[in-house]
Amino acid sequence: MSETQCAPKAGLLIHEISKLFHDRMRKNSDDLGFKAGYRQILRFLAHEDGVTQVDIARHAHFTAPTVSVTLKKMEDEGLIRRKTDKNDTRRTRVFITAKGKTWEAQFHEKVMECEEILIRGFSEEESAEFSRLLKKARENILAETETEDDFE
Secondary structure: OOHHHHOOOHHHHHHHHHHHHHHHHHHHHHHHOOOOOHHHHHHHHHHOOOEEHHHHHHHHOOOHHHHHHHHHHHHHOOOEEEEEOOOOOOOEEEEEOHHHHHHHHHHHHHHHHHHHHHOOOOOHHHHHHHHHHHHHHHHHHHHHHOOHHHHO
16 A cells, blocks of 8 residues: 555544644643633634624534523623624624633734644745635535524
8 A cells, every 4th residue: 555545635634633733722721721612702702892692603613502601601700791782682792801802812822822833844835825725625614514504
């Protein structure tokens, strides 16, 4: 059997890289003292403050019940606050607090350290191409797996 035949396929490599990256992010979360499930939500709110729970579920690829439970915990810890939308009282908007921004900034530093490790030895062009290909792969998977019903 040739080396090419034994080499892992793209999906397996993505899985392995994802697991290694996720494990490192979980350790970073633990070191900073917050739950790993908060990462994506804090990051999203840091850039898109005042979104709905459905927006968060779509972005984070979580179910609505998972987001609801997580937001309750985050609110209890003072990381976010929820406020009824003044134009549509059926909607609740989620806002990051100063404490949430501080936590997100600390964690962002750790993410950037991991990003540097991930692309170590890549040229700028290779790094850009790597990101482009990963985004395309993500779009392919999302197109096949997600529907609006997943977030209702």
